[in-house]
Amino acid sequence: MKSARVRIVGPVYGIVTFCLLAAVTGMMVWWTPREETMGDVQKVFYIHLPAAINTFVACFVVFICSVMYLLQRRSWWDDLGFAAAKVAVLLASIVLLTGMIWGRSAWGAWWQWTPRLTFSLILWLLYVVYLMIRPSIESSQRRALICAVYGVIAFMDVPLVWLSTKLLPDIHPKTISMAPEMRLTLLAWFVPMTMLAAGLIVTSMRINRLQRAASEPAEELDEPRLVPAGGQA
Amino acid sequence: MNATQYAILAYAVSFILIGGFAMWSWLEHSRLTRSGRGRGGF
Numbered sequence: 001m002k003s004a005r006v007r008i009v010g011p012v013y014g015i016v017t018f019c020l021l022a023a024v025t026g027m028m029v030w031w032t033p034r035e036e037t038m039g040d041v042q043k044v045f046y047i048h049l050p051a052a053i054n055t056f057v058a059c060f061v062v063f064i065c066s067v068m069y070l071l072q073r074r075s076w077w078d079d080l081g082f083a084a085a086k087v088a089v090l091l092a093s094i095v096l097l098t099g100m101i102w103g104r105s106a107w108g109a110w111w112q113w114t115p116r117l118t119f120s121l122i123l124w125l126l127y128v129v130y131l132m133i134r135p136s137i138e139s140s141q142r143r144a145l146i147c148a149v150y151g152v153i154a155f156m157d158v159p160l161v162w163l164s165t166k167l168l169p170d171i172h173p174k175t176i177s178m179a180p181e182m183r184l185t186l187l188a189w190f191v192p193m194t195m196l197a198a199g200l201i202v203t204s205m206r207i208n209r210l211q212r213a214a215s216e217p218a219e220e221l222d223e224p225r226l227v228p229a230g231g232q233a
Numbered sequence: 234m235n236a237t238q239y240a241i242l243a244y245a246v247s248f249i250l251i252g253g254f255a256m257w258s259w260l261e262h263s264r265l266t267r268s269g270r271g272r273g274g275f
Contacts, residue, residue, distance in 0.1 A: 014255075014259075025244070038236060039235070039236030039237065040236045040237040040239075040240040041236035041237075041239045041240045041243075042236075042240075043240050044239070044240055044243040044244075047243070047244065047247050048243075051247070086254075090250060090251070090254050093250060094246075094247045094250055094251070097243070097246050097247070097250075098243045098246070098247060101239050101242055101243040101246070102239070102243065104239060105234075105236050105239040196251065196255075200254060200255065200258060203255075203258040203259070203262055204258055206262055207258065207261050207262050207265060210262070210265040210266065211265065214265070
């Protein structure tokens, strides 16, 4: 009975997320007013910002998992970090592409080598490399260790993306004045986007656990090894 | 292209990426679960 209840949590969560995504899309199209200067392309902002914030959150999850793996050496942290890195790349791709499309309309160019855009591209590349180096390392423990160290280093770019418009001259918008309806729509978009990011991380994590269970002996999926006081494991 | 078309393009690209990733995750998870490989679990 319990397992049947657990089994429907995933589909229900997915359906709720999809319905909320449809609702905020409808809200954005029919209810939110059109911005006077930029027109409809300003509405790209409603997906761009939540995707960007959730990219940072996913990168932070990779960072935490990397640190925890280095401390505990549990495969669980490596699998969760890998799942978060996949979602970070997905969301960062959305951020870059929506930003480029907005830039084409607002600035007349697909890309500008400004600090915010450059550090964002570097962030995307860093996590793409994280995903690319994993299959090239055969030993699962060595792979987890290298990725954990890399995950800590890669996170250093997140503060640079965040602070780039504050500390360096940049044409990327810093603050945007919005009508109350626009602000509400933006806040509403954070709900399904955050649910989506969390759901995708959990699903990817489950896939990673299943793949690891299928490819490795049972003892490598263990809990942290308990080391007796004053002795070796 | 006008501003409306750019906005539609941006959302179309985003939804294709999200939908593609979600669909792949769901199919992969179903395949692994159905084939009974490993113990899995979160």
